[in-house]
Amino acid sequence: MGVDIRVENLNAWYGQVHTLKDVTLHIQANQCTALIGPSGCGKSTFVRCLNRMHETNPIARAEGSVKMGGVDIYHDASPVEIRRRVGMVFQRPNPFPSMTIYDNVASGLKLNGYRKRRVLDEVVERSLKQAALWEEVKDDLKKKSGASLSGGQQQRLCIARALAVDPEVLLMDEPASALDPVSTAKIEDLIFELKSQYTIVIVTHNMQQAARVAERTGFFLTGRLVEFDATDKLFTNPSDKRTEDYITGRFG
Amino acid sequence: MISALPQRSQQMERAIRWRRSLTNHFVTGLAVLSTVVVLVPLVAILGYLLYKGASSLNLAFFTKVPAPVGESGGGMANSIVGSGIILAVASVMGIPLGIAGGVYLAEYGRGGMLGNIIRFTADVLNGVPSIVMGIAAYGLIVVHYKFSALAGGVALAIMMVPTITRTTEEMLATVPHALREAAFGLGIPKWRTIMSISLRTAMPGIITGCMLAFARVAGETAPLLFTAFGNNFWNFKLTEPMAALPLQIYVYALSPYDEWHRLAWAGALVLIVLIMLSVTLVRLYASRGTIKGGH
Numbered sequence: 001m002g003v004d005i006r007v008e009n010l011n012a013w014y015g016q017v018h019t020l021k022d023v024t025l026h027i028q029a030n031q032c033t034a035l036i037g038p039s040g041c042g043k044s045t046f047v048r049c050l051n052r053m054h055e056t057n058p059i060a061r062a063e064g065s066v067k068m069g070g071v072d073i074y075h076d077a078s079p080v081e082i083r084r085r086v087g088m089v090f091q092r093p094n095p096f097p098s099m100t101i102y103d104n105v106a107s108g109l110k111l112n113g114y115r116k117r118r119v120l121d122e123v124v125e126r127s128l129k130q131a132a133l134w135e136e137v138k139d140d141l142k143k144k145s146g147a148s149l150s151g152g153q154q155q156r157l158c159i160a161r162a163l164a165v166d167p168e169v170l171l172m173d174e175p176a177s178a179l180d181p182v183s184t185a186k187i188e189d190l191i192f193e194l195k196s197q198y199t200i201v202i203v204t205h206n207m208q209q210a211a212r213v214a215e216r217t218g219f220f221l222t223g224r225l226v227e228f229d230a231t232d233k234l235f236t237n238p239s240d241k242r243t244e245d246y247i248t249g250r251f252g
Numbered sequence: 253m254i255s256a257l258p259q260r261s262q263q264m265e266r267a268i269r270w271r272r273s274l275t276n277h278f279v280t281g282l283a284v285l286s287t288v289v290v291l292v293p294l295v296a297i298l299g300y301l302l303y304k305g306a307s308s309l310n311l312a313f314f315t316k317v318p319a320p321v322g323e324s325g326g327g328m329a330n331s332i333v334g335s336g337i338i339l340a341v342a343s344v345m346g347i348p349l350g351i352a353g354g355v356y357l358a359e360y361g362r363g364g365m366l367g368n369i370i371r372f373t374a375d376v377l378n379g380v381p382s383i384v385m386g387i388a389a390y391g392l393i394v395v396h397y398k399f400s401a402l403a404g405g406v407a408l409a410i411m412m413v414p415t416i417t418r419t420t421e422e423m424l425a426t427v428p429h430a431l432r433e434a435a436f437g438l439g440i441p442k443w444r445t446i447m448s449i450s451l452r453t454a455m456p457g458i459i460t461g462c463m464l465a466f467a468r469v470a471g472e473t474a475p476l477l478f479t480a481f482g483n484n485f486w487n488f489k490l491t492e493p494m495a496a497l498p499l500q501i502y503v504y505a506l507s508p509y510d511e512w513h514r515l516a517w518a519g520a521l522v523l524i525v526l527i528m529l530s531v532t533l534v535r536l537y538a539s540r541g542t543i544k545g546g547h
Contacts, residue, residue, distance in 0.1 A: 056436055084439030094430040098452045108438035111448050158434070165438055 002199030003069030003168045004029040005050065010064035012045050012054055019045045021223040032191055032200040034214030034231065036207060038246070041220040043203045047171045050201065051086040052079040069168065087162030091174040093154035095146030101137050104146040104157055108165035123164050131160035132190055152183025159190065170194065172202040176209065188213050207247060211235055219243045298524070305521035308514040318484050318500070324511055328519050330486050334401070334495040338480055339470055341405025341490065346412030347462050353413065354420020359446050374414040385411050386475035394479060401494035404480025408472060412465040419461025423454035459538045463531045470527045473498040497523045
């Protein structure tokens with residue numbers, strides 16, 4: 001099941017650059033929350049703070065409070081523990097090229113020391129089915145490399161890989177921006193399916209996409225969260241002038 | 253813009269085409285010539301070794317130890333085995349150390365002070381003449397202990413480390429950062445990510461680096477002169493002086509006897525073939541089970 005995420009006064013820096021300024025928002029459990037805004041507005045940095053991926057860059061740091069289902073992820077847990085509870089899907093599909101399809105999906109469990117064959121088989125099948133990839137790859141599971149699939153299939157493989165470790169939250173950083181429209185539609189269908197079991201946060205440049213998949217949407221600009229509201233409300237009747245300018249295409 | 257170009261006459265067109273075709277043939281010819289120039293020495297050396305050495309190869313060469321001065325016959329069996337043992341010792345020490353150094357440089361010490369020092373040291377070490385390595389191992393081990401196969405192995409291991417470290421670093425640097433992030437995102441600890449993702453993805457290149465280092469030290473004579481020292485008899489103890497092919501070739505080549513000269517040629521042939529064989533075998537072994545469609 002998904003958990004809610006309470007973010008309070010989150011600030012982030014890359015070296016001297018202050019990329020995220022006093023962000024406070026409440027992400028509901030088992031909903032899809034979309035984050036939109038022009039390039040460099042801090043939305044990617046924001047999701048990377050939610051699984052402490054931000055700090056893997058040696059010059060980066062973050063301050064503030066992020067509570068995931070009540071657990072303060074910056075004080076009560078290690079980054080590794082947090083990342084096991086929070087799956088992440090990146091902009092460019094990044095399957096492990098040295099691994100088969102099966103090993104890609106099983107990697108999160110296997111590389112954390114889990115080896116029970118029967119359970120792994122089950123998890124791989126379940127995750128690939130959840131990611132709507134099972135039918136396309138079930139005959140090549142242990143024969144083909146994850147890198148041999150098409151771009152759209154690779155991205156669904158990465159989603160399956162993230163789901164296999166049974167996370168509570170799924171972060172997606174522009175998961176469809178490198179894909180063609182057919183693959184994009186598949187990913188969006190998937191988000192719809194997955195909402196019942198996970199809390200989903202998706203960064204997107206595509207406002208139609210945000211409108212299609214998300215219950216709530218946040219608009220970022222120059223490191224600040226300008227507006228955060230129900231998706232319908234934000235797109236039809238924004239309360240901030242800057243949001244309106246952005247969604248009507250006046251800038252960004 | 254194209255319309256602004258002056259009209260070319262048919263004659264001009266033909267002249268231009270002829271010139272381009274000439275240039276093309278000239279450059280292609282140059283490339284072929286360079287390839288031949290590079291390949292000729294290699295083929296010539298192999299051919300000359302075969303011509304000079306093959307006739308002295310017989311069963312005794314592979315089964316007997318060197319004959320005493322004045323007696324004919326004898327072989328290099330103890331040198332072949334000795335080289336194998338010394339190289340195994342060198343590889344067991346040099347390869348893990350070299351790879352570990354490369355991992356540090358690529359995954360931990362990037363841009364750091366210590367990393368830069370190690371990188372610089374490795375580059376300097378790479379350029380140190382092999383006889384100096386021999387003297388170093390002599391001073392470090394032989395002076396305090398004795399001439400031994402172990403000392404020879406250490407000297408060769410020191411020579412292997414910088415090559416392996418630098419190739420490992422370079423190969424790890426080619427592993428996309430996105431793969432590391434993918435692993436971190438799954439909650440896989442950094443050390444695990446390095447072992448199972450970074451190193452595994454870079455493995456073909458790292459193996460090439462190891463084999464380069466191996467092939468280079470396999471033919472080294474100078475570092476063994478005052479370490480492994482050589483031995484005319486069988487010895488399997490690491491703590492005793494041991495024979496090695498390059499040493500035996502060196503001794504025989506400098507001797508005044510024609511038969512020993514012929515044996516030296518045969519030894520050189522065997523050395524080259526063994527190096528090529530071991531490199532090929534490792535490559536075959538490493539490429540087994542490679543999955544389809546990677547990269």
